[in-house]
Amino acid sequence: MSLKxxxxxxxxxxxxxxxxxxxxxxxxxNNPNEAVPEKHTYTPYGETITLAQAKKVADAALxxxxxxxxxxxxxxxxxxxxLIYFEKMDQCQFASVSIAQHKARTAARYRRPTVVFxxxxxxxxFFSYLPTLDDVIASxxxxxxxxxxxIIGAIGVSGGTGSQDDVISQAGAAAMK
Numbered sequence: 001m002s003l004k005x006x007x008x009x010x011x012x013x014x015x016x017x018x019x020x021x022x023x024x025x026x027x028x029x030n031n032p033n034e035a036v037p038e039k040h041t042y043t044p045y046g047e048t049i050t051l052a053q054a055k056k057v058a059d060a061a062l063x064x065x066x067x068x069x070x071x072x073x074x075x076x077x078x079x080x081x082x083l084i085y086f087e088k089m090d091q092c093q094f095a096s097v098s099i100a101q102h103k104a105r106t107a108a109r110y111r112r113p114t115v116v117f118x119x120x121x122x123x124x125x126f127f128s129y130l131p132t133l134d135d136v137i138a139s140x141x142x143x144x145x146x147x148x149x150x151i152i153g154a155i156g157v158s159g160g161t162g163s164q165d166d167v168i169s170q171a172g173a174a175a176m177k
Contacts, residue, residue: 031126043111046150048078053176054085057145057155061172062087065157072159072168073100079151081105081135089159096158103142103169104156105135111151114142115166141165143173152176 027034049057054076065072066089073096076085083101103114110117110133117138120127130136140162145153157169 033126043146044150045079046152049084049145049153051084057172057175058085058087060175061155061157061168064171065168070160070164072157073097075100075104075156076153077104077108078153079108081109084153092159099158100156102137103158104154106137107142107144108154111144115140141169143169145173145176147176
């Protein structure tokens with residue numbers, strides 16, 4: 001057997017042994033993720049938000065931001081997280097263009113406000129897996145838009161503090177209620 005083959009076999013054996021060792025980690029009774037709920041509850045998706053509805057949502061958010069003299073970027077997406085409408089107020093920071101869209105996309109795809117991820121991360125190590133989820137942003141300011149009990153899209157706002165972003169995002173989402 002060549003040295004290369006011997007090293008390959010040894011490495012494969014080490015990986016297998018490590019996998020067996022890690023697979024035998026017992027559940028932690030203090031981990032809230034170990035609980036298995038009896039029923040899965042969620043808000044279903046509906047038809048995609050129309051352009052007219054998206055503009056209505058953005059206009060409500062823009063009006064509230066203007067009244068408060070906050071410079072914001074406002075993104076409205078459909079239930080798939082794809083951009084439908086976007087507004088950038090003058091002097092809004094450049095980073096907020098993509099952050100607002102990311103917040104909206106996360107709120108739509110995961111069917112929950114982005115503040116949920118932020119709060120769970122604050123609970124400690126048992127929620128440290130959240131940043132490994134695909135395309136998650138754990139910063140408040142993203143909220144689903146719900147009409148008739150179904151998610152038709154989401155709004156994401158960025159440009160201020162997280163709490164300012166969330167206030168404006170909620171004002172926009174409320175325009176469809």
